[in-house]
Amino acid sequence: MRFRNMLMIALALFLVGGFAFAAAEGEAETIKIGVAGPHSGDLAPYGLPTINAAELVAEKVNAAGGVLGLQIELIIEDDTCVPEVAANTAAKLVSDGVVAVIGHVCSGATNAAMPIYVESDILAISPSATNPSLRDFPNFFRTIGADDAQGPAQVDYVVDELGMTKIAILHDKGDYGKGLADFALAALAKRGIEPVLFDGITVGAVDYSAIINRVAAEGAEIVLWGGYHPEASKLVDQMRSRGLDIAFMGADGIYGDAIIDLAGDAAEGVYASGPSIAAGPIAEEYRALHVAKYGAEPGQFFMQGVSAMLALVNAIETAGSTDYDALISALRSETVDTPYGSIGFDAMGDATGVGFSVFQVQNQTYVPVQ
Amino acid sequence: MDFEFFVNLLFSGLTRGSIYALLALGYTMVYGIVKLINFAHGEVYMIGAFTTLIMVSVLTILNLPILAIAVIAALVAIVWSAGYGYTLDKIAYKPLREAPRLSALISAIGMSLFLQNYVRLAQTSDFLPFPRFLPTVRFLDNYDGLSSSQFIIFTTTTVVMVILTIFIKFTRVGKSMRAAAQDRMMATLTGVNVNKTISVTFLIGSVTAAIGGILISAHVGQINFYIGFLAGIKAFVAAVLGGIGSIPGAVLGSFVLGLTESFGAGYISSDYEDVFAFIILVLILIFRPSGILGKPAAQKV
Numbered sequence: 315m316r317f318r319n320m321l322m323i324a325l326a327l328f329l330v331g332g333f334a335f336a337a338a339e340g341e342a343e344t345i346k347i348g349v350a351g352p353h354s355g356d357l358a359p360y361g362l363p364t365i366n367a368a369e370l371v372a373e374k375v376n377a378a379g380g381v382l383g384l385q386i387e388l389i390i391e392d393d394t395c396v397p398e399v400a401a402n403t404a405a406k407l408v409s410d411g412v413v414a415v416i417g418h419v420c421s422g423a424t425n426a427a428m429p430i431y432v433e434s435d436i437l438a439i440s441p442s443a444t445n446p447s448l449r450d451f452p453n454f455f456r457t458i459g460a461d462d463a464q465g466p467a468q469v470d471y472v473v474d475e476l477g478m479t480k481i482a483i484l485h486d487k488g489d490y491g492k493g494l495a496d497f498a499l500a501a502l503a504k505r506g507i508e509p510v511l512f513d514g515i516t517v518g519a520v521d522y523s524a525i526i527n528r529v530a531a532e533g534a535e536i537v538l539w540g541g542y543h544p545e546a547s548k549l550v551d552q553m554r555s556r557g558l559d560i561a562f563m564g565a566d567g568i569y570g571d572a573i574i575d576l577a578g579d580a581a582e583g584v585y586a587s588g589p590s591i592a593a594g595p596i597a598e599e600y601r602a603l604h605v606a607k608y609g610a611e612p613g614q615f616f617m618q619g620v621s622a623m624l625a626l627v628n629a630i631e632t633a634g635s636t637d638y639d640a641l642i643s644a645l646r647s648e649t650v651d652t653p654y655g656s657i658g659f660d661a662m663g664d665a666t667g668v669g670f671s672v673f674q675v676q677n678q679t680y681v682p683v684q
Numbered sequence: 685m686d687f688e689f690f691v692n693l694l695f696s697g698l699t700r701g702s703i704y705a706l707l708a709l710g711y712t713m714v715y716g717i718v719k720l721i722n723f724a725h726g727e728v729y730m731i732g733a734f735t736t737l738i739m740v741s742v743l744t745i746l747n748l749p750i751l752a753i754a755v756i757a758a759l760v761a762i763v764w765s766a767g768y769g770y771t772l773d774k775i776a777y778k779p780l781r782e783a784p785r786l787s788a789l790i791s792a793i794g795m796s797l798f799l800q801n802y803v804r805l806a807q808t809s810d811f812l813p814f815p816r817f818l819p820t821v822r823f824l825d826n827y828d829g830l831s832s833s834q835f836i837i838f839t840t841t842t843v844v845m846v847i848l849t850i851f852i853k854f855t856r857v858g859k860s861m862r863a864a865a866q867d868r869m870m871a872t873l874t875g876v877n878v879n880k881t882i883s884v885t886f887l888i889g890s891v892t893a894a895i896g897g898i899l900i901s902a903h904v905g906q907i908n909f910y911i912g913f914l915a916g917i918k919a920f921v922a923a924v925l926g927g928i929g930s931i932p933g934a935v936l937g938s939f940v941l942g943l944t945e946s947f948g949a950g951y952i953s954s955d956y957e958d959v960f961a962f963i964i965l966v967l968i969l970i971f972r973p974s975g976i977l978g979k980p981a982a983q984k985v
Contacts, residue, residue, distance in 0.1 A: 518913070527693055
């Protein structure tokens, strides 16, 4: 009997405690924003900077009184860039009651998470997912240029700035490489230019001199490369060792120090398109905040993350609520000042005002040339 | 598409063929004697390249001239790879000599996976820059179809082939290799030390593979743990094409494969480079099931 009484008391306490807890939670109402991306594993360097970006913006906004008088609360979830995990991450964020998500980071993971957000009327702003097909989701926004914007940026530079029209397009037959090559081909076709060669190569082959002979024989002035840096450095190295002075341009897959390490002197003069560099007072401010708080320079996609967070905060303020439809129309109609200058979003969710620049290897480092 | 273009493609094909030949020799010699397809052979090629890279990094500290570094590093790498080939045989194949052939084949695939992942863990999974110690000179005036590294690859392969032919034709060990290939049991009965001969075969095969690995890495300027896979598969195809078990066949098959890929990529499309290689393989195997120079397997009754 006594035991039973104690049990009843314990249960009663538990219930009261539960209510008390709920009441406490209700008192400090916040606006919950999810941050999803790879925060562990190989690809963590692409996801962690976005957390820092979201935290810095949230701190700044909260210190200034929050948004709509409420504090921002971040709910951070790791999707490890794996689509199956990302679906769970999305479900978790939905049940936590977020109004919007900053993320996801990888295109594949984003693609898996979006349908869950569509069902739950939650919008997502990705700092880094570049796959064009993501625009099919009505609630998807991104603060980075899509892959199909890269082809036109490359072609504009090659034709208008370099004045070259004899273009050979090579790719590695992979999703990313062939995709880029197709976008470049389409951009050339818009200008009525036919490439002198459009061909794929086998990744890992022992020698590329046959295809290089072909490029030379077709009289190409420049090779547009769709693929990653290992094959790019082999191609450019074998062209230079043959004394062929054909220009070489790749995309963000070769933008980085890796190709310079591999190809050495042969990499000199190589062009690469890549996301535009953030500059100006807002970029400088967040860079300084990052260095002050984390003691290091910001990593990959940090500035895109800051832009996404700023755009979201601005949309909530403009809409005056966290209502899904109001937020979406606010995002599509308003422009907001970000590290990339004033940006807005078009009907497909692509940011207007962010884009790609062209860089060139000069003295063993990439410098912007456009 | 003029004559010069044709000659350029010919040289490209010869370069590829040379590399395939250096690797295919190892497959075909081992198959000739042990009737085993040594799938870990491509890994010996990769280890040759990695050892050279490590040795060059170490020797650079001593401030030797680049050619001396290259020669010492290459020699060490060749000896080291030969050690790997020998050890592979002792650990993974010799205990299975009397087992069904499938067991040895599985063991070979296992060694291949093991060595790849071992190098990936012990070194790195990234591509590493490989020192370009093959001298790059414009040695032919007004002609840029052939780079000096391609020329060196082709010459080295030719020299290796000549030495190997002399070795197999005129030395005692060469004779016992031929004897073991013809009939292992009979060779044993006539006093040939077959186990020693098999070890020598693995040593020679690994040496040629290492030479190939060093040459091609210096030519393309980068390596990673996975380079042996595709090169190994292609060389294996070349060996089958020429008639596996036949040494001249492996060389011939390699050049047929290299030239097909090169002309296919040059005149049609490099998208289908591998397709041409395998179409040739299928066609030859339809009309000559044991390869170009392979002996038809006698049906023992």
